[in-house]
Amino acid sequence: MKCPKCGHDEDKVVDSRPSQDNSAIRRRRECLECKERFTTYEYVEQGTLTVTKSDNRREPYDKYKLLYGIKLACNKRPVTPKEIEAMASEIELQIKGKNKNEISSHAIGEMVMEKLRPIDEIAYVRFASVYRKFKDKEEFLEEMKKLLE
Ligand SMILES: [Zn+2]
Incomplete structure (x- = not known):
């Protein structure tokens, strides 16, 4: 200082x-x-959000990761980038509306599924089937990529 x-x-x-x-x-x-x-x-810095994982690891919340997960689920589906962006923004608002410094990755995943379901059934099923199986988000994204190849 x-x-x-x-x-x-x-x-x-x-x-x-x-x-x-x-x-x-x-x-x-x-x-x-x-x-x-x-x-x-x-x-405490206001607005910093930590994501807690099921294995108790923590990482800073990252909108890009949220967006990326949704994008992968919507790959080759009739969902526009605008809709994807809107879903991510709504989820982010929902998260921030909770006014907590922490959120579990599980809770975020549930929110994504809730948004995807009415928009595209296939994208929803993809996301849900992969998400529920994996504890770790990195692993999840890898698996999602494989699924789409
Ligand atoms: Zn001095």
Whole structure:
């Protein structure tokens, strides 16, 4: 953290404690160069979403992956890129509407199936059959590719 007085970028933390309402960590820092003391606050970044997998691994939510999964399921089906984009956006809104920092990959998969079903039965079945079998999303995408080849 850059010193506000001399601009040196090395400091040490001399004190660290939660803020009154526990929503932040307050740190007192001391510049290693000029010994100036200053305070920084550390907050949870709003809008970051973590996807938890069934094997308890976690990864940051990635809209591209969601989109990619839907695209694969809809391969060579009469579903337009616009419809795919719309499904992904609706799912994303649904996820964010839950106002949580975490969502399970299972819950996301269920949402995708819900959206696909009324739009294209084949794409739905493809997604569902592959999705239910796999715990891991990477594995799932691989299998989906094989299915389509
Ligand atoms: Zn300094």
